[in-house]
Amino acid sequence: MPRDAFQDLLPSPRILLGPGPSMADPRVLRAMASPLLGQFDPEFTAVMDDVMELCRFAFQTANARAFPVPGTGRAGLEAAVASLVEPGERVVVGVSGRFGLLFCEIAERCGAEVVQVEAEWGRIIEPDVIARALARGQTKLVCMVHGETSTGVLQPLTEIARLTRAHDALLVVDAVVTLGGAEVATDAWGLDVVVAGTQKCLSCPSGLAPLTYNARAETALERRRRKVQSNYLDLGQLATYWSPDRFNHHTAPTAMVYGLREALYGVKVEGLKARFERHRLHGDALRAGISALGLTLFGAEPPAYRLPMITPVIVPEGVDELRVRQRLLQDFGIEIGAAFGPLQGKIWRIGTMGYSARRPNVLLCLAALEAVLRREGWCAAPGAGVEAALAYYAAAGDAALETADNLGAGGIGRY
């Protein structure tokens, strides 16, 4: 393209209801447009202090270490595994979807002996299978995905955390999709390392991976000091940058740190309980509407194992999976997600995360899906999805809606 053919960048406004990114909170975007500060400017280090304190709040932890790794969620996962594991050490990974496989790949590249503990995609990993794997050899890490975005499954962790500790191993948890949208009780559940991402329930653009780890993990990191192959993703070095020492590591991605600060502040203002309830409410309203359209939800029985913020929907026979997504995007400006691996072409994944988890988005999505599916020959009763969701909201009552529609007691933003 000749140079003068370039034009201003004007991306279309979209309703982002895929498995990530979610829609950014406008306050986050506003914060990201603030003037840049130097990374050792006391005003900026004060922002870093806010971020660490707010990370502790979101992760529900008193850990000294709670800060973001530069890079997307995957960078945080890689930093955790690469900084803790030495070549030849045993790593047990729970695999029932794409992100369990990602843990395996990262651990393999670190030279670990990887033991995959598998469950069918759409199911949880039972603790007794992890117990059997732990009993078969001395293990350094157990890696578990809390919210398996690829299948919509919420993995219980407390029993696995207990087993891991009893075998003197460390539990590393992928909470990329759950932090800020569902309970992630780091200390109460006994999780050693927890890694998140910014672009899902935190409603910030992708680019940082908030994480936290406890004293047990810190001791293990100490033993690996200066031995971690990656300089950029060396958690020990990153931790001294995110500490009063401000050890010079990378140049802070200032605008991203502003954005994360504002995103986490939004979580605090809304309150954890209200935020989790909002995600549950809108996810459940969507699922009521999906069922009323005659569609079937994939996996996760009983519903307690269902991720509140990701709704996996089985593509009906004779319906073109890709064409439906294309029409939703072109005609309605709505993005929903496809699937991976054995589920590719078989399910859609609809995300109601962070700023996207709002009543108008749920209702628009159901109306649009009904219209698009009709063109594919899948004819639900007109308005059935929207009506079912509205009925769900009505049954939830005014109090639930009021909490869900207001961002915090001050009502400074509406979902």
Ligand SMILES: Cc1ncc(COP(=O)(O)O)c(C=O)c1O
């Ligand atoms: C559960 C889970 N883990 C890890 C990742 C990877 O995160 P990122 O794409 O931010 O690197 C994702 C992203 O979809 C995810 O859903």
